[in-house]
Amino acid sequence: MKTKKYILHIAMIVLLGGTFVSCEDWFDIRPKSETISEDFWKDESDVLSTVGSCYRGMNETGFIERFIVWSEVRSDNVKAGPGVSDPIRDMLNINLNSTNTYTYWGEYYSVINYCNTVIKFAPEVEAKDPNFKHENLGIYIAEAKGVRALCYFILLRTFRDIPLITEPYADDSLPFEVAQEDPDKLLDFLIEDLKGVENQAADEKTWNNLLYAKGRITKNAIRALIADMYLWKNDYSNCILYCDKVLNNLGQLQLESSRVYNEAVFFRGNSKESIFELQFSLSNLANYAVNEMYGTFGGREGKSTYQLSPYNLGEASLALFDPTDLRGKDAFFNNTSTSFVAKYMAVRKETSSNTVREGDYSFNGGTSNWIFYRLSDIYLMKAEAMVEEGRDLEGALELVSKTYDRANPDLGSGSLQSSSKYNTWPAMRDLVFDERQREFLFEGKRYFDLLRRIRREEGQKPANVVNAYLLKKYDKLDNTTVKSKLSEIDALYMPINADELRANGALKQNPFYVTSLNVE
DSSP states (O other), X not given: OOOOBOOOSSOOOOOOOSOOSSHHHHHTOOOOSXXXXXXXXXXXXXXXXXXXXXXXXXXXXXXXXXXXXXXXXXXXXXXXXXXXXXXXXXXXXXXOOTTSGGGOOHHHHHHHHHHHHHHHHHHHHHHHOTTOOHHHHHHHHHHHHHHHHHHXXXXXXXXXXXXXXXXXXXXXXXXXXXXXXXXXXXXXHHHHHHHTTGGGSBXXXXXSSHHHHXXXXXXXHHHHHHXXXXXXXXXXXXXXXXXXXXXXXXXXXXXXXXXXXXXXXXXXXXXTTXXXXXXXXXXXXXXXXXXXXXXXXXXXXXXXXXXXXXXXXHHHXXXXXXXXXXXXXXXXXXXXXXXXXXXXXXXXXXXXXXXXXXXXXXXXXXXXOEEEEEHHHHHXXXXXXXXXXXXXXXXXXXXXXXXXXXXOGGGOTTTTTTOSTTSSHHHHHHHHHHHHHHHTTTTTOHHHHHHXXXXXXXXXXXXXXXXXXXXXXXXXXXXXXXXXXXXXXXXXXXOOOHXXXXXXXXXXXXXXXXXXXXXX
């Protein structure tokens, strides 16, 4: 695949040099207003600071906010909260068009440009700095390629047709004309690119610091990302292969116990089962996006909070969660007058009571990390691949039991195996699908899971999945209208932003939005 230059129409990416006194400071790097130049790249500290900028770009509120909207708002997990904004309300009413602010992808290409800058210039520093170890260079390049691939994978699943950029922006006088890449070829490129740096990436034990071990790209983070990409491709044998690479090299990775799971994973962060999560802190950088989307306080001045509420209420939640399942009590709260997302935002003080009250929750006065991959992902991705491949249903059931047993400690281990409900392929397929929703509720997985399942339908026709999972969410809208707007695979991807189309004449609008909305 040919390397392309991407001329961003946003401000020129700028870099900050120097060393840092603490890990938290390093994650809080904000580049200065300086032009990229060869004069900057003198020693290893310049490379390290630019790698920090890759992560810092993902910490931006717009980056996380868009990821939550793209991955959750259109799923069957959430509905409008009391503070919902007009652009999100439009999406929830299936009134999505190319002027919606959430069709803008600039924050993602900004991070991609940070990564491209590291990849291009870091190798030149090795010759200038005699103290710059070659193995450190490999780690930095692997981090940059890992972050870049994650950004592209999010964009690909959201928009499908996106430009591939592998060169850093260096001259704003050049034309901004970059066409979209074939999504299958783009995914193949990303997988091979990651494979090329897999073995040079850091192990979790490379850094004697928890923030680095969980907050930077490691071998297992790259392997988890590759497994996820193979699952999207429906390449089940390779998905299993890369899941096994993680499972055979767990190191200190292990599932947290039932007793501390919610608090350790989502409230405190950097848990034993975390593979990669973005680092936030109240002192350096608050996670305003989570606070504003899910929380009732802690947002930016003048910005609405409580934009989203849990959708799975009443009978829907009872159908998803068994009464013994602690995730149904810890992930969200609901009664006739109040509902809120508790995951990331609160921890339940009482872990065994059958009656959950709003007063049982202690809300996070600080700010939460955002988790992209944890050990549960590996177990459930492998289980899904095994089921879709049609082999070893018992092995897949054993993998699902790891998360289910943890969430249902009162049932004892092996409760799923003792049931006769899961001895057929369709039953196991639904079990894995439902278990992923239970385990990853509000974590940015669900809409992509729905799309992945639709992609396996004959002709990629959405009707079966839409009817089974999404129609209930739009029960206040005309049923015929909803079906017509969700009847094509194109409609399930986002439109390209109108400003992006004007700035880059090589872009082509998603066909559904050209036809139905006449957006040029």
